[in-house]
Amino acid sequence: MRKLANLLRHFPHLTHFLISLYRLGRPRFSAGVTGVVFNAAGEVLLVEHAFHGSNPWGLPGGWVDRAEQLDEAIVRELQEELQLTVQAENVVHTQLSKGWRYHIHITFLCTAQGDVGELSPELLAFRWLPIEDLPDKMPSFQRQAILKASQLRSACLP
DSSP: OOOHHHHHHHHHHHHHHHHHHHHTTTEEEEEEEEEEOOOOOEEEEEETTTTOOSSEEHHHHEEETOOOOOHHHHHHHHHHOOOEEEEEEEEEEEEEEEEEEEEEEEEEEESHHHHSOOOOOOOEEEEEOOOOGOSSSOOHHHHHHHHHHHHHHHHHHH
């Protein structure tokens, strides 16, 4: 092992090559963030997505950019899509989806610091809904995230 370590120290490009070979066999992941935002009445913010055919209503969010911190991604996405300034509080739910690629969903409990503004072209509408009125057709991981966020929020309220 010492000989291998010495060889790699003398030829650092070999290390990068070997790591690249190793990564070829590893799964690739994409990541997305969603935010659970409650208003003062305890209603959750849902948006109607233009490009989510079978489940148009759900949580706001989007893709994580390369080298972007997760909490920064949700703050950016809500600003871009809703002109809504939020503070990302806690991760309340994660889920791995296995499709043609692996996708990691990360959901944050967020605190709004203002009101919803103009919607991006990706969104058709928004609504504030009581948890008991959530649409039947919404992604199950988002429903789970809303329930977890509600429990966390209730535990933190005075």
